[in-house]
Amino acid sequence: MSNQEIALEIRNVTKRFGSLIAVDDVSFEIERGEFFSLLGPSGSGKTTILRMIGGLLTPDQGHVFLHGKDITFDPPEKRDVNIVFQNYALFPHLNVYENVAFGPRRRHWPDDKIRKEVTHLLEMVHLAGYEEKYPRQLSGGEKQRIALIRALITRPQLLLLDEPLGALDLKIRQSLQLELMDIQDETGITFIYVTHDQSEALTMADRIAVMDKGHILQIGDPKSIYEQPHNRFVAHFIGNTNLLEGKVASVAGGDVRIRTPRLGEFQGRGLDGASVQTGQPVTMSVRPEKMHITRQEPERPGYNKIAGVVEDLIYVGVSTEFIVRVAPGQTLRIFAQNMSRDDDLWQITWDDPVWVYWRPEHSLIITE
């Protein structure tokens, strides 16, 4: 990664509100043209970071660099950074055309250039002919498209999107997700996309930073975040997972054997590059779709297995979710594809005794 490819650098940034530390010593870098997502639960500090990048807040400590230039204390209008707000923030007294033309007019573009660009962008988001409408006459999805092209028209070096689809229903959200990805591809503008919806981040982002309580817990591409969560919070927040607590019984290279107080021993794998000691308390994380369920005791050497009773099952279209009680007060979630024909899945019902089994490679050992 050579230096001129870095679009944005956040260096040791901290922001407090009274005694609350909303953002705590956060650092990261974003490459030019990247679709970067800040993902975390509500209140984790995502918006605060975004506002400091946009110039709407000043950090208490640390610096923000845009293409190598320190912009920490520049006012928003002096930064080549635009924001798409969750509640659209369209100007109610201006029609669609003038809303989109707002940025260009502040930069004194000639009228014919403005007209050409606005028309082009309205076509790009399938809203040609909407020029004369006022924001109050638009649906939520239409408003968000206008807000998006209003922020894009001046080709900022960085576009910040704060839960831009959060207020829309699922169908519109999904189609706008695809539209946004296309637009980002076409324009090559660096995007920082804030969301609390892990599936949105996994679908859209090149890289994800998972946040909690003002800290960034892990940064990586969607696959590594999903497959190699560094700690319990990330494992739990990104998708569903089953967490089994225990102590390390033995270590052999990356293979770790854990002993749980109530469920016996399981074979798992440590995180790439992490080291664990015998006796250390750890957590094993297994994704529900990696677990299998069957009525006969499985004859699969090397697999982890455990017996239990079906407490609940939920059909969700293409798959079935089983809740299996493996000890008093302890359950596992298993997702099984309904098309799978390899066993008697269909006949399994409430209160049936079953076996759950999974491969050691799918059992991640987490220390934090």
Place this chain on the structure above:
Amino acid sequence: MTTASLARQKKGGRHFKHAFFRYLGLTLNIFPPFIYLLLFFYVPMGIMFVMSFWKSGFMTLEPAFTLDNYIRFFTTPIYIRAMINTFVIATGSMVALILVGYPIAYFLARYAPKWENLIIYLLIIPVEINFLVRIFAWKIALGRSGIINSALLNLGIIDEPLKFLLYSKTAVVIVMLHEWLPYVVIPIYLALKGVGPEIIEAARTLGSGKWSVFRHVLLPLSVPGLFASFVLVYIPMLGEFAVPALVGGPSAYMLGNVIESQFLSAGNWGLGSAIGFVLLAVTLVLVAGVIKVAGVEELM
């Protein structure tokens, strides 16, 4: 006639009855206020309108149809003078009110989250004080030996009392400014308060500095508030008569004073009515003009 069409007609009849009773119910609801307005506002207005075309002199009034009263108004210099005074004073006061009121409203809406209730309350308190008491208080303050002149004299800023402070158009504007300020501040304040912070932030990120945000976002969005202030304040100011009578003196004689004297001392009801309707007509045209220019229809 077929059975079907007969049935349809019956149904139509029922619809008619239904609508009739609903209409009746509605009428009964608005009936008392309507009667009140009719008896005490529209009927007297109508009578005055008719009277404005009658032959009319000192304590005489004789039914006719003549434009004499209107002609007399438009050809008598002191009446025309009063009309000009009326618009100069009302417009001057309106301008002063907006110049003073807008910054107060702006400050309240944007920078005083902790103080806004208190300040609004302080603005409103004087309204609760009797109107005449307030005017007399101003009379004392603005007089030759009033607190303003004494203070300026004692500080050595002036050598002799300022005469224009009392019994002048300035005096009327000063008192009107005080009297109407809350009615100007509050609508503008509410309009500005309704602009969400994210709208301003969006403008900032799109390249607007603080002045540009005001010019291109806050000012246009406060137009409905400005318009409400204008309607609330400018029209009553055009009809003002107590303030000019008490602090204005002869040079600030307004149409309201002319109308009042025609009814109460000159005893010429026909002329008084005619002047009243001229004032009403000019006011309506003005308001319509402002609605057009400000484009408020769009925003309402």
